[in-house]
Amino acid sequence: MLEVNQVYNHEFSFSQEEVNRFAEVTGDKNPVHTDPDYAAKTLFKRPIMHGMLGAALFSKVFGTLFPGEGTIYLKQTLNFLKPMYVDVTYTAVFTVKELLKDKNRAVVETLIKNPDGLVCTSGEASILNVEKIKN
Numbered sequence: 001m002l003e004v005n006q007v008y009n010h011e012f013s014f015s016q017e018e019v020n021r022f023a024e025v026t027g028d029k030n031p032v033h034t035d036p037d038y039a040a041k042t043l044f045k046r047p048i049m050h051g052m053l054g055a056a057l058f059s060k061v062f063g064t065l066f067p068g069e070g071t072i073y074l075k076q077t078l079n080f081l082k083p084m085y086v087d088v089t090y091t092a093v094f095t096v097k098e099l100l101k102d103k104n105r106a107v108v109e110t111l112i113k114n115p116d117g118l119v120c121t122s123g124e125a126s127i128l129n130v131e132k133i134k135n
Contacts, residue, residue: 001132008065012089012090013088014054015087019086022052023050026050035047048085054120055076058073062108067106071128071129071132074125076110076123076126077123078123079121081119092112097109103128105127109124110125
C-alpha cells in the first residue's frame with residue numbers, strides 16, 4: 001500500500017545506442033542527440049539524451065516496480081532543467097505527495113537527479129492503482 005511521503009529510488013543509465021534507437025522510434029533525429037561533431041559545437045559540447053527518453057523511465061517504474069503491476073499512468077508534468085548524457089548513472093526519485101483513496105489515485109513527485117544530486121528533470125504524476133491505493 002502506498003503512503004504519503006513514501007519514497008522510491010531507481011538508478012538507471014542509457015547508452016548512445018539506446019538514444020539512437022529512441023531517435024529512430026520517435027523520429028526526433030535532432031543531431032544534438034546523435035552526432036558528436038554537431039553536438040561539440042553546441043553549448044552542451046557532446047550529445048545529450050532526449051529529455052523524453054529519461055522521463056520514459058517513469059512509465060517503467062510505475063508499471064512494474066512502484067507501485068507496480070496494475071498501475072495506470074494518468075498524467076505527467078515535466079520540466080527539463082539540466083542536460084542528461086549517455087553512460088551516466090542517474091537516480092529517479094518518486095515521492096508520494098497525495099493519496100486520493102476514494103478514487104484509488106495518487107499524486108507522485110517525479111525527479112531525475114544526476115550523480116552530483118542536481119535535478120535534471122522534475123515533474124508530477126497522477127496514477128491509478130485499485131489494489132495499492134485503497135479506501
